[in-house]
Amino acid sequence: MLSVKDAETIIFNHVQPLNQEHDLEIVDLLTGFHRILATPVISALDFPHWDNSAMDGFAVRYEDVQSSTPENPTILEVVQEIPAGYQPKNTIKQGQAARIFTGVIIPKGADTVVMQEKTKLQENRVSIFSAPQPQEFIRKQGDFYQAGTELLPGGITLKAAEIAILAAAQLPKISVLRRPRVAIFSSGDELVTPEQTLKPGQIVDSNQYALAALVRELNAEVLMLGIVKDNPTALIETINYAINHADIVLSSGGVSVGDYDYIDKILASLGAEIHFRAVQMRPGKPLTFATFTNSLYFGLPGNPVSALVTFWRFVQPTIKKLSGINRGWESKFIKVKSHCELKSNGEMETYIWGNLKLNNGIYEFEQTSSNLNSGNLINLAQTNALAILPVGKTLISPGEETLVLQIE
Ligand code: AMP
Ligand code: MG
Numbered sequence: 309m310l311s312v313k314d315a316e317t318i319i320f321n322h323v324q325p326l327n328q329e330h331d332l333e334i335v336d337l338l339t340g341f342h343r344i345l346a347t348p349v350i351s352a353l354d355f356p357h358w359d360n361s362a363m364d365g366f367a368v369r370y371e372d373v374q375s376s377t378p379e380n381p382t383i384l385e386v387v388q389e390i391p392a393g394y395q396p397k398n399t400i401k402q403g404q405a406a407r408i409f410t411g412v413i414i415p416k417g418a419d420t421v422v423m424q425e426k427t428k429l430q431e432n433r434v435s436i437f438s439a440p441q442p443q444e445f446i447r448k449q450g451d452f453y454q455a456g457t458e459l460l461p462g463g464i465t466l467k468a469a470e471i472a473i474l475a476a477a478q479l480p481k482i483s484v485l486r487r488p489r490v491a492i493f494s495s496g497d498e499l500v501t502p503e504q505t506l507k508p509g510q511i512v513d514s515n516q517y518a519l520a521a522l523v524r525e526l527n528a529e530v531l532m533l534g535i536v537k538d539n540p541t542a543l544i545e546t547i548n549y550a551i552n553h554a555d556i557v558l559s560s561g562g563v564s565v566g567d568y569d570y571i572d573k574i575l576a577s578l579g580a581e582i583h584f585r586a587v588q589m590r591p592g593k594p595l596t597f598a599t600f601t602n603s604l605y606f607g608l609p610g611n612p613v614s615a616l617v618t619f620w621r622f623v624q625p626t627i628k629k630l631s632g633i634n635r636g637w638e639s640k641f642i643k644v645k646s647h648c649e650l651k652s653n654g655e656m657e658t659y660i661w662g663n664l665k666l667n668n669g670i671y672e673f674e675q676t677s678s679n680l681n682s683g684n685l686i687n688l689a690q691t692n693a694l695a696i697l698p699v700g701k702t703l704i705s706p707g708e709e710t711l712v713l714q715i716e
Contacts, residue, residue: 309593312621312657315595325630333483335482344463344484345461345463346485347462348459348460348461348462355450356447364410365425366421366436368436372402373439376439384433386405388415390406421440463633487528494534495535515612519616523558526628527631543571544577582596589618613681620715625638625639644670645670660675661688661715662675662693663690664712694712
């Protein structure tokens with residue numbers, strides 16, 4: 309059976325990230341939050357825009373104050389005060405100083421700022437009690453960023469810092485990549501919506517809600533296509549619509565080996581290339597991955613936990629890679645100590661849900677319920693991690709390290 313690693317490689321090799329030629333959108337700064345910058349940004353402004361003061365204090369000529377001491381202070385004439393937002397009026401000459409505030413332009417003639425705490429102002433005379441370093445507390449124009457160079461690279465996610473940088477560069481309209489579109493439907497004759505009356509034998513379609521929430525969390529657009537009966541005509545119609553309206557299609561159910569599991573056959577009849585139908589993992593073995601010309605298709609297992617585990621393991625990094633993000637789209641596995649015994653039959657790569665907890669500053673994984681079963685959605689609540697036991701590993705003892713995938 310196909311290993312998880314090989315399945316992942318096949319999937320990622322088929323992901324064509326969104327790009328600036330076809331998938332560009334112009335948005336306002338605030339709507340840009342969490343979106344992906346489509347192109348590199350170049351600013352016409354230097355940062356700082358001009359030589360300015362890093363302190364409240366006095367702008368001076370270094371040569372005037374270089375031998376100041378507490379016993380033998382230098383006394384300078386204060387010839388101007390420059391408040392925030394104003395330009396200096398005159399040049400600082402020998403024996404003169406300007407009262408200056410943080411961020412204010414350094415007046416001509418001055419080359420150093422003496423912080424207020426090292427001075428004493430009496431009327432228009434200031435005493436300097438200690439010799440500064442040459443150019444101390446001056447932020448030079450262009451020290452942080454030089455106009456015309458790359459301010460931000462394309463392919464990054466815009467968070468608070470990047471939004472602030474774009475605002476500071478006076479770029480209120482930004483080019484971002486459109487969001488990936490993900491169509492979701494559930495298949496099964498037994499499924500009903502949360503609003504419908506539940507008859508014996510029926511099951512509420514919880515997968516569609518869980519998957520929609522996970523897709524939204526990744527800042528992708530969701531198309532919820534509802535419940536589709538185990539009926540080839542209905543399935544063909546839905547899948548045909550989905551592949552023409554979405555970058556990624558997620559169905560759940562109908563991919564096992566049961567008599568009513570039609571999805572694989574329908575995918576083939578619609579011209580899909582089916583890459584695999586099963587993966588050596590538990591939960592999540594019946595997983596279909598197929599590609600159409602313009603979309604990727606994941607036939608997730610119907611069991612609620614299996615659907616979510618396969619989403620976290622394969623679909624989440626796929627959506628991120630497709631979104632055009634330039635790095636960091638891969639799943640992040642971390643090594644932590646297990647607090648308890650973790651067991652597997654060793655035949656499959658096994659995913660155990662539980663909690664990553666901080667214990668005296670060190671993360672530990674804890675299996676929070678002993679009754680793990682891919683149909684038991686209930687004990688998935690409030691878990692935040694999946695411990696992974698590789699094929700062949702039947703036991704992880706308390707205190708032993710395990711690989712963990714965070715799921716929040
Ligand atoms: P299947 O993969 O269609 O054989 O379904 C496997 C199990 O998952 C069955 O018990 C289904 O009733 C259940 N199941 C299938 N689809 C869903 C769904 N959308 N929400 C919750 N349970 C489901
Ligand atoms: Mg079914």
